[in-house]
Amino acid sequence: MSTATTAPAVKARLANAGSRLRWPHYLMLGAALLVLLSLVRVLTGADDVTSSGTVSAALRLAVPIFLAGLGGLWAERAGIINIGLEGMMILGTWTGAWAGYQWGPWAGVVAGIIGGALGGLLHAVATVSFGVDHIVSGVAINILGLGLTQFLAGLIFNTGAAKALGGGPRQSPPVEPIGTLTAPVLSGGEIFGWKSPDALGALEQRHWFVLSDVAGILRGLTTGMSLLTLLALLLIPLSFFVLWRTAFGLRVRSCGEDPYAAESLGVKVYRMKYAAVVISGALSGLGGAFLVTVASPVYQDGQTGGRGFIGLAAMIFGNWRPGGMATGSLLFGYTDAMNVRGGGESVHALLLFVTVILVAVAVWQMVRGNRLRPQIATDLDRRQVRNAFVGAALAVVAAAGLLVWFLLSDSVPGELVSFTPHLTTLLVLALASQRLRMPASNGQRYRRGEAR
Template sequence: MTVTQADRAAAAKNGGRRLRWPHYLLIAAGLLMLLSLVRTLDGANDLTSSGTVGAALRLAVPIFLAGLGGLWSERSGVINIGLEGMMILGTWAGAWAGYQWGPWVGVAVGILGGALGGLLHAIATVTFGVDHIVSGVAINILGLGLTQFLAGMLFATEEAKALGGGERQSPPVDSISTLTVPILSGGEVFGWKSPDVLGSIEKHHWFFVSDLAGILRGVTSDVSALTAVALLLIPLSFFVLWRTSFGLRVRSCGEDPYAAESLGVSVYRMKYAAVIISGGLSGMAGAFLVTVAANSYQDGQTNGRGFIGLAAMIFGNWRPGGLTAGSLLFGYTDAMNLRGGGSSVHALLLFTAILLIGAAVWQAVRAGRLRPDAATDAARRAVRRAYIASGTALVSALALLTWFLLSETVPGELVSFTPHLITLLVLALFSQRLRMPAANGVRFRKGEAR
C-alpha cells in the first residue's frame, strides 16, 4: 500500500470526509465570530488586539519550528524527543556567530548547529539502531552540557566580557529587521508616515470587524523577517512532503520501511535526510530566540520549547497546518500571560466552554450514527469511546462555565498551563482521529525480515 492509499484509508476510517481549505476558512471565521462575541460580552479587548496577536506570533514561531522539525523526523519513522537539545545547540551557535558577523550569519550557523545534533541522532538511531527515546534524551543532555561548557570557555574571555558576555550569556546580537505593511498597518516609507487603516478600525472595538482588523494588524506590523521566513515554511513543507517524490519516499519510510525498501527506496538515506532537516529546523528555532525574541544567548533560554513543539505536533496530527494551529495556541496563551491578561483569559473560559459543548454534541451525534452499525467488538468500542468523549467534554464545559460565573480573573500560573490542558483535552476527545506514522519508532535493519 502506498502512502497516498494509506491516507485515503485513514480518511475513510474517519468517516470518509476530508476537510479542505474552504472548510478551514469557514471554521476560522466561525471561531473568530465566537471569540468576538465573547470579547464583546466580557469587555476583554485584549483578546484580539494587535499587540496580543503580534506577541503570540513571536512566541509561537520557535515552538512551530521545533514542532516542524519533529514532524519531518517522525514522518520518516524516527521519534525525535531531542528537539530541545538541538534548539539549545542552535541558540549557542547562533549567538556565537551572530555577535561577530551579524544576525543572519547567526541564523545560518544556528541551523548548522541544530543539524549537527540531528546528524548525531540519525547516526545513533538509523545506523546503530539505538532506541529513539534513549538517543533523544542523550541529545538533550549533551546539548545542555556542551553549550554550558562552550559558553564558559568562549563567552567569558576578556574580549567577550568587554562586549557584555559572561559564563552564562553571550555578547549582544543585533536584531533582525522588522517588516510593516504600509497603509494597512502604518510605519514609514522613505520618511513618509503611512496611515494606519487597520489600527484605526481596531480602536473602535466593533463586533467582528475590529477583531479581524486587530488580527490582521498583528501579523502585518513589526513582523521580523525571520518570522516571515518561518511562515513560508508552512506551505513549503506541505508541498515537499505531500507533493514531491522526495516527500513520498520520506513518508513511505515512516509508514512501512520494508515495503519502501522493496520498491527501491534508500531508507537509510531518507531517514538521515529527514532527521538532519529536523535538527536544522530546531536549530533555526534556537537562532530565532537569540536574534528576534532576545538579543543574546542565555543559559536555559529554550525553557522546554522543544517539548512543547512535540505537543503541538501531536495536537496537529503530524501535519503542518494542524501544527501551526497548535503552536499559535501555545503562543497565544503565553502572550496573554506576559501581557497580564488574567482578566482576558477569564473570557477565554467562556469561549472554551462553548467549544467543548459543541464537541460534546458532535461526539454524541457521531456515536448515534455509529450505533446502528455496531455489530462487531471494534464498532462497539468506537461507539463507547465516542460516548465517553462526549461526556468528558460536557463535564469539562460545565466546570469551565461554573468557573467563569464564580470568578473575575484567572491566576497567571493557570494561564501558562492553559495550552497544556487544551492539548490533553484534544488528545482525549479526538484521539480516534489522530494518526501517527505507522512505523514511527520502529527499528529498521536493511535486508531483515519484518
C-alpha cells in the same frame, strides 16, 4: 482473505473518507471561532483577546514552537522519533548567538541551522547506523546539548572581548536583531520620512463586533514582522510541497511507513533517514536561532523553555502534517501570549470561550453516537458509540465547571495563568488522541536486508 471479511473494512474506509474535513470546512470553522471570540470580547470587555499586540506576540512565540514541530515532523515521517528536538534547539541558540554577535544576525541564523543539524546528524548516527533506541538517543542529545552549551558559554562568553561586550558565564553579548516589516497604509510605519496612515489600527480602536477583531488580527500580522518570521512561515507550504508533491518526499514518507517495501523498490532507506533527521535538526536549530535574533537578542541558559517538547506536542496534535502542526503551534503561542499580555482578566474571558466550545463538542459527540448506533455490528462499533457518549458527558461536566468558575470569579490566579500553555498542551493532546495516526514504522529499528 474473504470478501465477507474485507467488505466491512472497505465500507469503514469509505465512510471515513466521506466524513473527512476539507478546506471549506476548516474556513467555516475558523470563521465560527472568530465570531465566538469576538462575542466573548464584547461580553467581557477583554479587548486583549484579539488585539494586534496579542496576535503579534502569539506569532512571535509560536514560530520557534512550530519550527521544532516541523523538525519533528520531518524525522518522524522517515520513521525516526526525535525526542532530542529540545537539545538541538539549545545548540541552535548557542551557535546562533556565538556567530550573531560577531558577524551579524544572519550569520547567527546560518550558524544556528548548522548547530541544530549537527545534533540531528548525531541522532541519525545513533538511531539509523547503530540501532540505538530512539528515545534513549533523543534524551541523551537533550542532556548533551544543555551541558555542552553551558560549558561553552562559560568558556567563551565569559572571557576576553565577549565579556567586555556584555557576555557572562550564562549569557552571550547582545546580538543585533533582524529587521522587521510593517505594511504601509494598512498598519502605519514610515516610507522615506512620510508617516503612513494606520487604517487597521483605527478600525481596531473602534471595538466593533467582528470587524475590529479582524482588523486587530490583520494588524498583528502586518506590524513589525521579522524577516525571519516571514521566511519561517514560508517553510509550511514548502515542507508540504516537498514531502507530498515530490519524489524525494515520497521516498522519505515510504521509509516511515514501510522501509522494507521501500528497500525492495530501490529506495536508499539509510540515506533518506539520514537526510530527514539532519533536516529535522536544522529546523530545530533555526528555531533556536530565532530565539536569539528575534525573540530576545541574547543567548541565556534555559532560553528554550521546553519549546522543543511543546513543538513535539504540536506535531502530534497536527497528526504529522504541516498545516495541523502550524495550527497547534499557534494555539500554544496564543495561550502563552495571553499569559504575557492579558494576564488573569483575559484568561478569565477565555473560560467562557472554552465553555461554549465544550458544549459544541458535547453536541457533536452525541450526534455522532446517535448516527453510529444503528450501524452497530461488532464490538468495535459498540466501543465507538460508548466512547462518543462518554466524551459528550465529560464535555458537559467540564463546561458546567468552567461556567461556574467564570460566573463566581473576576480573574484567574497568576499561578494558573502561567501554567495555561502547558495545560493547553495536555488538553489538546487528550482531545485529539482519537484521530491520530503516526507513520506505521515510526520508532522501529531497521536493518537493510533483514526479514520483517
